[in-house]
Amino acid sequence: MKPLALFGGTFDPVHIGHLSVAWEASELLDAEVRLMPANVPPHRSSPTATATQRVDMLRAALRGQSRLALDTRELERSGPSYTVDTLQELRRECGERPLVLLLGADAFAGLRSWHRWRELFDVTHIGVINRPGIETCIPVELERAVAARRTDDPAVIRAQAAGKMIELAVTPLEVSATHIRELLATGRDPRYLLPAGLFDDPALLAPYRAMPLS
Numbered sequence: 001m002k003p004l005a006l007f008g009g010t011f012d013p014v015h016i017g018h019l020s021v022a023w024e025a026s027e028l029l030d031a032e033v034r035l036m037p038a039n040v041p042p043h044r045s046s047p048t049a050t051a052t053q054r055v056d057m058l059r060a061a062l063r064g065q066s067r068l069a070l071d072t073r074e075l076e077r078s079g080p081s082y083t084v085d086t087l088q089e090l091r092r093e094c095g096e097r098p099l100v101l102l103l104g105a106d107a108f109a110g111l112r113s114w115h116r117w118r119e120l121f122d123v124t125h126i127g128v129i130n131r132p133g134i135e136t137c138i139p140v141e142l143e144r145a146v147a148a149r150r151t152d153d154p155a156v157i158r159a160q161a162a163g164k165m166i167e168l169a170v171t172p173l174e175v176s177a178t179h180i181r182e183l184l185a186t187g188r189d190p191r192y193l194l195p196a197g198l199f200d201d202p203a204l205l206a207p208y209r210a211m212p213l214s
């Protein structure tokens with residue numbers, strides 16, 4: 001069965017790093033991929049753009065292709081959205097369909113600080129995406145906890161509903177939303193680090209620009 005892969009994040013703003021790795025993960029796993037913006041990220045400070053603005057940017061970024069979709073369920077929930085709750089909800093909807101939670105290597109390295117993280121493997125696989133430019137050291141305890149779950153075969157992911165961990169070697173792109181926000185705040189125009197659709201409407205990037213639109 002074609003797996004359903006979820007790529008969560010703040011997407012503040014969505015950038016070509018997100019889109020490219022999600023696209024390649026979809027190819028490597030032969031999966032449907034949904035980008036899933038987070039409402040109140042439990043581990044981080046508030047996003048610069050509002051939830052509505054981040055969804056508008058995601059819609060503009062995803063226009064014109066059909067491999068990547070948007071899932072706004074966490075924004076529709078009030079309060080913090082714990083990944084484990086979301087994945088359990090998806091599991092109830094999906095029956096035995098394989099689910100894959102896609103995480104950048106930096107996010108995966110911090111997995112042990114996530115709410116009820118061990119329960120994730122009851123309902124989903126985890127796909128770890130390499131990410132350049134960010135120091136990621138997988139803690140020994142985490143490595144030990146996932147060692148028996150490791151596979152490098154996408155067929156294993158397709159053959160069972162949950163419980164495995166796979167590293168996905170995608171084209172490394174050293175892009176981060178933090179850097180893009182810094183560029184925009186200092187009046188720069190990171191045109192080719194952002195999906196073209198974000199430039200269609202000047203209001204989309206306005207939350208990050210130093211000068212208000214005239």
Ligand code: ATP
Binds near residue numbers: 010130177
């Ligand atoms: P920020 O700089 O604001 O922390 P970010 O660029 O890391 O943002 P997020 O929305 O926080 O983007 O990330 C969502 C997911 O995308 C995370 O799992 C993160 O590791 C992954 N990710 C973001 N950028 C890349 C990239 N260039 N390559 C691989 N994974 C990435």
